[in-house]
Amino acid sequence: xxxxxxxxxxxxxxxxxxxxxxxxxxxxxxxxxxxxxxxxxxxxxxxxxxxxxxxxxxxxxxxxxxxxxxxxxxxxxxxxxxxxxxxxxxxxxxxxxxxxxxxxxxxxxxxxxxxxxxxxxxxxxxxxxxxxxxxxxxxxxxxxxxxxxxxxxxxxxxxxxxxxxxxxxxxxxxxxxxxxxx
Amino acid sequence: xxxxxxxxxxxxxxxxxxxxxxxxxxxxxxxxxxxxxxxxxxxxxxxxxxxxxxxxxxxxxxxxxxxxxxxxxxxx
Numbered sequence: 001x002x003x004x005x006x007x008x009x010x011x012x013x014x015x016x017x018x019x020x021x022x023x024x025x026x027x028x029x030x031x032x033x034x035x036x037x038x039x040x041x042x043x044x045x046x047x048x049x050x051x052x053x054x055x056x057x058x059x060x061x062x063x064x065x066x067x068x069x070x071x072x073x074x075x076x077x078x079x080x081x082x083x084x085x086x087x088x089x090x091x092x093x094x095x096x097x098x099x100x101x102x103x104x105x106x107x108x109x110x111x112x113x114x115x116x117x118x119x120x121x122x123x124x125x126x127x128x129x130x131x132x133x134x135x136x137x138x139x140x141x142x143x144x145x146x147x148x149x150x151x152x153x154x155x156x157x158x159x160x161x162x163x164x165x166x167x168x169x170x171x172x173x174x175x176x177x178x179x180x181x182x
Numbered sequence: 183x184x185x186x187x188x189x190x191x192x193x194x195x196x197x198x199x200x201x202x203x204x205x206x207x208x209x210x211x212x213x214x215x216x217x218x219x220x221x222x223x224x225x226x227x228x229x230x231x232x233x234x235x236x237x238x239x240x241x242x243x244x245x246x247x248x249x250x251x252x253x254x255x256x257x258x
Contacts, residue, residue, distance in 0.1 A: 088237055091225040154223050157240060166237025167225035 001032040004170040005039045009181030011046030011076055018179045020057050027062040039067045040168060045075025048100060048122050055083035068168045069093035079126060082133040087162045089153040095161060098148040099123050134160055185214065188230060192216050195229045205246060212254040217246035226250060
């Protein structure tokens, strides 16, 4: 039996908690047991901490998680996306990557240096994670992040970001949970 | 449907989507693989019942640009 999650929204604390709770709860179902969780996903990104938390939950889920890009996978949503071993997309999906940003904490020298250090570290860990989970060279990901690269689904397929372009819908009558926050 | 009829359905569906230069492979009796080229690829939605498909993948053999693998389901 397969379970479907329709996720549309930014990666903030509220949406991340809903998605994490859903994945963890679905993994405990045993009547019938769930063989695979499909996340049909679109997100314009959001908080880096919550993005990495969801990526860790997906990578360590008791039930394999497949993610299908239905619209846009932007920014930190790419970290969540590549955490899934099975990655697919609609032909009209879009992927966008950019360097991390930071909200101002103060404009004294110490505050600016802290922010600079934080942004550099976030960029580094994001590129490492995406490289390690896609098999793409680190330099390639760094360049994409630096220029703010957008990819079509076909470009993502050719690059190895996804394994297939396919049309997916939640089947009628399937087990499902919707997290919609437009 | 016979395998030739199935191949015709696949050929027709992908031709309408702008795909070209089809090459069919049958590694076993329950599997059909179609290799093809295409400038613009579509969200593949299988026209076949009782066969599961992979969607459009890269053709690692490099005979063509892309491939789709179809496997007959147990209840077909």
